[in-house]
Amino acid sequence: MEKWVNLRHEDLTEETKTLISSLPSEKAYLGRNLCKYQGSWYYYNFLQGVLNFQRGFKPQDTDIIVASYPKSGTCGSRHSLSRFLREQRTLLMMIL
């Protein structure tokens, strides 16, 4: 499952590897390694994504960020509301 979860360890940057070695780590279900960063548990390659966006993401004033715990309805799986786009004066809501 979740192929992107299994980014090979050698594909991580040296910096991420060094950071991981200093963080608490545990095995989750199905034996996957998790490490704890800023109070939250991540697979190693997710951690690299988190570090990258914390440094590299430059939000625009009008950006909208939809946040959720995984599988909380935002993965396109759940009906009803969540997100808006303003397109040609039409409000369009995207799914949740």
Add this chain to the structure above:
Amino acid sequence: MSHPLLSNNPHNLVPVLEMNLYRDTQTPDLTKLSSSSPRLFSTHTPFHTLQVAVKDSPCKVVYICRDAKDSLVSRWHIVCRSLNKEEDRTILESIFESFCSGVCLFGPFWDHILSYWKASLENPKQVLFMRYDEIKTDPHGQLKKLAEFLGCPFSKEEEKNGSLNKILEMCSLPNLSSLKVNKTGKSINGIEYKNHFRKGIVGDWKNHLTREMGNKIDMIMNEKLKDSGLEF
């Protein structure tokens, strides 16, 4: 009707910051994103982690909170489907144990919720806290609240001419899951989109978790959310 939602899976339209965009680089090419404005992103990190990147920005954050037990069951289903297994109880029990201990991806669940709940109280103009159960029971009210938060409230005219209903209909689970793209497509991580569309029922956990499991999660959540003003 040619809304992008009808020909794309939501995952493609709303990329996840830490997965789709920034996993391998600090400088992804954001010009490839839909040219729509405002830009839409999603994240699964807790607020304090997101805040590192957005703290000096007036950008808006909408948090969607779901019941812990439904969230867990939903997770179990997608794990099983990804492994091509039918509802495997052993996996459910493993996920349950991880969930209760807090040692699970993006967990602990309660800290995740509380990070956004507190942020929404401290900075209600930047962070909107929405509950999935309320969205299901009162879609119109929640849609209006969301529109106001995003600075584009519905006009009286739009309320009268059925705009809200049209939007809700387009975004409904039966509509989205019947689209060709969501029946046959796959995301970059190999998960078939159809696996993301299931029931969307509040309280579905009762069909899968035992009463003891449900009680244990309730006890944990009550304890962790105590004094926060947030209840389930």
